[in-house]
Amino acid sequence: MAEKSFEVSRLPGFASIAILVFIALYLPICTLVFYSFNAGTTLSVWQGFSWRWYIEAWENDVVQAAALRSLQIAVSASFIATVVATMAALATTRRRAFRGQTAIYAFINQPLMVPEIVTAVALLIVFGVIKAWTGYQGLWYLILAHSAFCVPFAYLPIRARLEGMDLSLESAAADLYANPWQTFRFVTLPLLSPGIAAGAMLAFVISLDDVVITEFVKSAGQDTLPTYMLGQLRRTLTPEVNAISTGLLVLTVLLLVGFSLINRKKN
Amino acid sequence: MARTHGASEAERLQAASSTRNAWALSAPALILLFCAAAGPLLVVLIYSFLTAGPTGGVVWDFSTEAWVGVLYTRDIFDDGNLVLADAHLTIFWRSVKISILTTLITFVLGFPTAWFIATRPLKERALWLFLITIPFWTNLLIRTFAITEIIRNEGLLNKILLGIGLISEPLRIMNTDTAVLIGMAYVYLPLMVLPLFAAIDRFDMRLLEAGYDLYASRLQVLRHVVLPIVKPGIIAGSILVFIPSLGAYVTPRVLGGGKNMMIGNFIELQFGQGRNWPLGAALSMTLLLIVMLAMIFYVRAATKGGKSHG
Numbered sequence: 001m002a003e004k005s006f007e008v009s010r011l012p013g014f015a016s017i018a019i020l021v022f023i024a025l026y027l028p029i030c031t032l033v034f035y036s037f038n039a040g041t042t043l044s045v046w047q048g049f050s051w052r053w054y055i056e057a058w059e060n061d062v063v064q065a066a067a068l069r070s071l072q073i074a075v076s077a078s079f080i081a082t083v084v085a086t087m088a089a090l091a092t093t094r095r096r097a098f099r100g101q102t103a104i105y106a107f108i109n110q111p112l113m114v115p116e117i118v119t120a121v122a123l124l125i126v127f128g129v130i131k132a133w134t135g136y137q138g139l140w141y142l143i144l145a146h147s148a149f150c151v152p153f154a155y156l157p158i159r160a161r162l163e164g165m166d167l168s169l170e171s172a173a174a175d176l177y178a179n180p181w182q183t184f185r186f187v188t189l190p191l192l193s194p195g196i197a198a199g200a201m202l203a204f205v206i207s208l209d210d211v212v213i214t215e216f217v218k219s220a221g222q223d224t225l226p227t228y229m230l231g232q233l234r235r236t237l238t239p240e241v242n243a244i245s246t247g248l249l250v251l252t253v254l255l256l257v258g259f260s261l262i263n264r265k266k267n
Numbered sequence: 268m269a270r271t272h273g274a275s276e277a278e279r280l281q282a283a284s285s286t287r288n289a290w291a292l293s294a295p296a297l298i299l300l301f302c303a304a305a306g307p308l309l310v311v312l313i314y315s316f317l318t319a320g321p322t323g324g325v326v327w328d329f330s331t332e333a334w335v336g337v338l339y340t341r342d343i344f345d346d347g348n349l350v351l352a353d354a355h356l357t358i359f360w361r362s363v364k365i366s367i368l369t370t371l372i373t374f375v376l377g378f379p380t381a382w383f384i385a386t387r388p389l390k391e392r393a394l395w396l397f398l399i400t401i402p403f404w405t406n407l408l409i410r411t412f413a414i415t416e417i418i419r420n421e422g423l424l425n426k427i428l429l430g431i432g433l434i435s436e437p438l439r440i441m442n443t444d445t446a447v448l449i450g451m452a453y454v455y456l457p458l459m460v461l462p463l464f465a466a467i468d469r470f471d472m473r474l475l476e477a478g479y480d481l482y483a484s485r486l487q488v489l490r491h492v493v494l495p496i497v498k499p500g501i502i503a504g505s506i507l508v509f510i511p512s513l514g515a516y517v518t519p520r521v522l523g524g525g526k527n528m529m530i531g532n533f534i535e536l537q538f539g540q541g542r543n544w545p546l547g548a549a550l551s552m553t554l555l556l557i558v559m560l561a562m563i564f565y566v567r568a569a570t571k572g573g574k575s576h577g
Contacts, residue, residue: 009386009472011379011485018383021376025402025456028413031423035416044421084296091292098286104293111304115514115558117531118551122307124538125314125548148303151296209406212516212531216538226408233412233521245409252405260397 033249036242043237053243063228063244070208070224073139077146078154078203084147085154085203086196090188093162109156111149119149120216127217137219145217146207153206154199161195194262201259205252308555315548323542333545337553355533361444362529365519366512369451370505373459376452377504381463385470396464403457411521414453418446418522442524450522451512458511459504466500467493499569506565510558530554 036054040047057063085108092104111119127141169191173183211226218227225244232241315333317325340352384395402410417423418440425437440446470493478488494501516531523529528536530550537547 009475011382011489014379014382017376017379021380021456022398024453025398027423028417028453029402029405029410031416032409032413043416044426080299084299087292088296091289095285095289096282098282098289100290104289104297107300107305108293108296110300113510113558113562114304114308115510115531115554117514117516117534118308118311118555119304120516121534121538121547121551122311123303125544126307126310144299144303148300151300155296205404209404209408211406211408216535226406229408229412230517230521241412245406245412248406248409253401256397256400256404260393 029249032242033246035239036246038239038242041238043239043242053239054247057240057243057247060240062223063225063240066223066225066228069139069222070226073142073146073224074204074207076143077150077207078200080143080147081150081154081203082158082196082200085151085199086158086192088151089155089158089162089195093159094165094167109152112152116149116212120213123213124216131219139222141217141219142214142222142224145213146210149210149213150203150206154203157198157202158192158195161192161198165191198259198262201255201262205255208248208251311548311551315545315552317545319543319545323538323544325544330545333543333549336543336546337549358528358530358533361527362513365444365448365451365529366509366515368448369455369512370459370509372448372452373456373508374501374505377456377459377463378501380456381460381467381500384460384464385467386472399457399460399464403461407454408517408521410454411450411518414450415441415522418449441522442527444523444527446522447519447527447529450518451515454518455508455512458507462503462507463497463500466497466503470496502565502568506561510561513557513561514554 035043035046037049037051038046039050039052088104088108092101092108123141123145127145131137131141165188170183170187173187174180178186209226210224211230214224215227215230218224223231225248229241229244314325316329316331318328318330318332320326335349336352338352338355339349340355341347342350380399384392384399387395415422419425420437420439420441424440425434428434429437440449474492474496475488478492483491513529514531515529516535519527519529519532523532531554534547534550534554537543537550541547
């Protein structure tokens with residue numbers, strides 16, 4: 001039987017298109033990473049391998065400050081978002097349907113539905129008024145804004161995890177005279193932790209990547225890495241932007257690998 | 268009788284207290300979202316009915332001028348009569364056109380890709396899917412920047428085309444609608460592939476066999492068996508691509524230059540150089556309204572699709 005069997009699920013041309021799509025997806029990213037190692041000052045002429053731009057980015061005070069700010073915001077925002085999302089997820093799952101449950105669900109997912117530019121403009125107006133009133137120009141505006149749009153990203157994996165959890169373990173704990181707090185602390189929380197970790201990671205990535213809302217909310221001199229890069233794109237580019245991009249890219253991939261490892265453990 | 272009544276009373280009280288707990292537990296999330304997401308939208312709505320301040324900001328006088336200004340402009344030579352604002356219409360039309368084309372392109376490329384992933388052996392599938400998720404989670408700005416390195420005048424595309432002698436001078440793609448379209452299709456493709464994959468993954472491949480047994484061609488099977496069943500995934504993917512496309516800001520700003528604005532950039536302009544905050548607010552509300560309508564269409568289409576296909 002040399003003849004190839006008739007593969008039911010094969011559709012002609014689909015595999016070639018798919019391979020081309022994967023190439024098209026990765027070619028730009030690979031080019032970007034490739035030129036971050038360029039010894040020359042341009043993005044088009046390759047002048048040999050060097051770590052030069054990574055060192056320059058690392059030693060650039062503005063980049064350093066922006067990177068620290070990005071991390072500070074992402075850590076604070078993902079922490080706040082994860083805490084409130086965990087509480088909300090506990091409130092909206094595993095209990096008899098109650099009035100307003102759908103409304104809570106819709107409200108929590110609202111940032112996913114409103115175009116980012118609209119939220120950005122809204123926050124520009126409101127925070128602008130508060131800034132003028134109080135005179136406070138600090139980082140908390142950005143942290144609050146980021147926390148808010150990170151909530152649905154933290155909420156969804158936590159909720160999914162809760163819905164898949166076995167209620168009988170908690171009733172077993174209650175039967176063994178654990179009080180509700182003990183049950184939560186020693187039974188529910190450990191079982192829920194992969195969901196919480198996954199939610200926190202997604203929130204962290206989403207906060208770290210944000211451009212539009214940050215660009216509108218930030219006060220003078222509060223650039224994060226993405227808004228710094230957006231500003232740089234208007235000038236003559238050096239491979240420094242590639243080096244910063246590659247750094248962020250590596251961080252994202254690491255977080256994603258961590259995320260999928262957690263998910264695999266769950267299954 | 269009395270006991271059952273008592274028990275149900277206790278049950279009712281317990282349910283009520285559990286509902287109270289639910290609200291108390293949700294409260295921090297709801298307050299946060301009200302303060303830094305939903306509440307400010309109401310302020311935008313109010314601002315859209317105020318008068319523009321001379322140097323930005325607003326004057327607290329009620330006016331519908333901003334809403335009129337979404338579509339019309341006052342003719343300064345003709346007693347301030349209303350005429351359709353061509354510049355605004357051009358921007359709306361460009362936004363809608365680019366968003367629809369982006370949705371179509373991502374579907375045409377995304378469907379075969381999703382199909383390919385869904386028909387891989389189980390072991391390989393996770394890897395292919397992961398390859399789609401990496402760009403999905405990678406910073407949008409970085410991906411936009413990456414595509415500029417390909418399509419700009421000295422970019423990889425021109426180098427290759429010049430190298431093989433297909434063109435004699437570089438294609439000037441940057442700062443055109445085409446550049447924005449290429450960029451949008453590139454950055455939003457994963458948003459199309461993931462829901463399509465989810466739908467195709469659930470598809471029962473035995474139905475294909477049944478189709479072929481009944482002498483249907485591949486095209487007929489695709490058209491009459493596969494597409495109707497994975498329709499919810501197609502709708503979900505289209506909405507996921509169409510909505511952010513319509514509100515896109517970063518990609519048109521980086522690839523379109525100053526002239527090829529989309530609604531998002533036009534809104535920003537009103538809060539920057541344009542200095543017409545009420546108009547910016549009215550434009551934001553218009554964009555939100557279009558998105559909400561698209562969402563309602565999606566929910567209706569999805570529930571309808573769900574009914575007819577179980």
